[in-house]
Amino acid sequence: RKEGYPHFMLKEIHEQPRVIGDTIFGFSKDYEAAASTLASSGNIFITAAGTSFHASLYFSLLTARLAGKKVIPFISSEYESYANLANKEDVLVAVSQSGETIDTLMALRSFKERGCKIISLTNVIGSVISRESHLPVYMKAGPEIGVAATKTFTTQLTALTWLSSLVSFYTGKIGRDELSEIKGRIMKLPDLATRTISRSEGWARRLSQVISSRHSVYYLGRGLGLPIALEGALKLKEIAYVHAEGYPAGESKHGPIALVEPGFPVVFVSIEKNLERKLVGNIEEMKARGAFTIGIFGEQSELVSRVDERIIVPSSDELLLPVLETIPLQLLAYYAAVAKGYDPDKPRNLAKTVTVE
Numbered sequence: 001r002k003e004g005y006p007h008f009m010l011k012e013i014h015e016q017p018r019v020i021g022d023t024i025f026g027f028s029k030d031y032e033a034a035a036s037t038l039a040s041s042g043n044i045f046i047t048a049a050g051t052s053f054h055a056s057l058y059f060s061l062l063t064a065r066l067a068g069k070k071v072i073p074f075i076s077s078e079y080e081s082y083a084n085l086a087n088k089e090d091v092l093v094a095v096s097q098s099g100e101t102i103d104t105l106m107a108l109r110s111f112k113e114r115g116c117k118i119i120s121l122t123n124v125i126g127s128v129i130s131r132e133s134h135l136p137v138y139m140k141a142g143p144e145i146g147v148a149a150t151k152t153f154t155t156q157l158t159a160l161t162w163l164s165s166l167v168s169f170y171t172g173k174i175g176r177d178e179l180s181e182i183k184g185r186i187m188k189l190p191d192l193a194t195r196t197i198s199r200s201e202g203w204a205r206r207l208s209q210v211i212s213s214r215h216s217v218y219y220l221g222r223g224l225g226l227p228i229a230l231e232g233a234l235k236l237k238e239i240a241y242v243h244a245e246g247y248p249a250g251e252s253k254h255g256p257i258a259l260v261e262p263g264f265p266v267v268f269v270s271i272e273k274n275l276e277r278k279l280v281g282n283i284e285e286m287k288a289r290g291a292f293t294i295g296i297f298g299e300q301s302e303l304v305s306r307v308d309e310r311i312i313v314p315s316s317d318e319l320l321l322p323v324l325e326t327i328p329l330q331l332l333a334y335y336a337a338v339a340k341g342y343d344p345d346k347p348r349n350l351a352k353t354v355t356v357e
């Protein structure tokens with residue numbers, strides 16, 4: 001039931017504060033078991049499709065940063081190119097909100113046959129991916145009806161932030177005190193997400209008028225901002241049918257910039273303070289070609305005055321910004337779809353669960 005919302009997608013965007021809270025409340029001993037397995041394993045691989053892949057890429061980047069551990073991310077339909085690297089002492093993390101995506105399941109089975117330990121992160125207890133893994137952990141997003149993943153993505157990010165922090169603890173990079181300090185920060189997410197939604201709604205509705213009339217939009221980020229940029233682009237493309245590409249900001253000048261002409265919208269996602277100096281250069285390059293620049297920033301960002309339009313989410317904590325900065329991007333895609341008269345709950349050609357390879 002839509003409970004008064006015009007679409008499930010909007011309802012599910014608004015549910016995020018609650019289900020992020022439920023997910024945090026559900027951090028169990030299973031997360032600790034998964035993290036200690038990861039900390040003592042050989043190579044770590046993480047695999048998923050679509051939005052879940054963006055969460056996986058985030059985990060890989062964050063774990064490098066927090067724990068100094070290498071995590072190899074790959075898109076699950078490409079598993080044949082990676083399976084040969086897998087050995088008995090390695091671990092594969094399979095991420096899938098439904099727990100049923102065939103590509104991710106095939107990747108899981110091929111790594112399992114090679115003797116790897118399998119950890120899964122799903123939203124559905126008893127799903128096939130969770131049943132076939134050695135160590136299933138869960139987000140607690142509740143059923144997601146909208147085809148476009150929203151609350152399952154932000155709960156994945158929340159769960160993976162905690163998992164990465166635990167890996168950092170089990171590898172000895174941080175102590176108990178620091179681990180509980182991080183937990184305390186993560187617990188602020190529900191309240192901050194509520195404030196982000198109310199701050200973003202009018203902004204997204206207004207900007208969607210611009211975005212929905214364009215042929216193409218770029219989403220650029222660096223570091224932890226990259227997976228969020230990729231996700232912003234995927235949302236816009238899949239429900240508003242506007243061509244959108246997410247790209248590492250620095251890489252954009254190696255090709256994509258060729259398409260930029262006056263009025264071309266470019267969204268910049270900034271998460272890491274120490275990468276902002278470089279993002280300034282990327283913003284200037286786009287502005288020099290007449291791009292219409294939009295910034296998704298945290299508090300204390302130094303980029304605020306550099307762009308034509310911006311939204312500032314209510315935190316400067318780099319561990320929390322990925323979740324918070326996702327929200328305005330979801331709303332932007334949602335309102336762009338509505339502005340074009342499409343049903344965001346039922347994008348054409350897409351199914352909620354993909355069961356053919």
Ligand code: F6R
Nearest residue numbers: 050051052096097098101148149
């Ligand atoms: C995007 C979307 C898809 C899924 C992908 C994986 O909004 O919903 O890209 O993320 O099909 O699905 P799960 O997470 O169920 O494996």
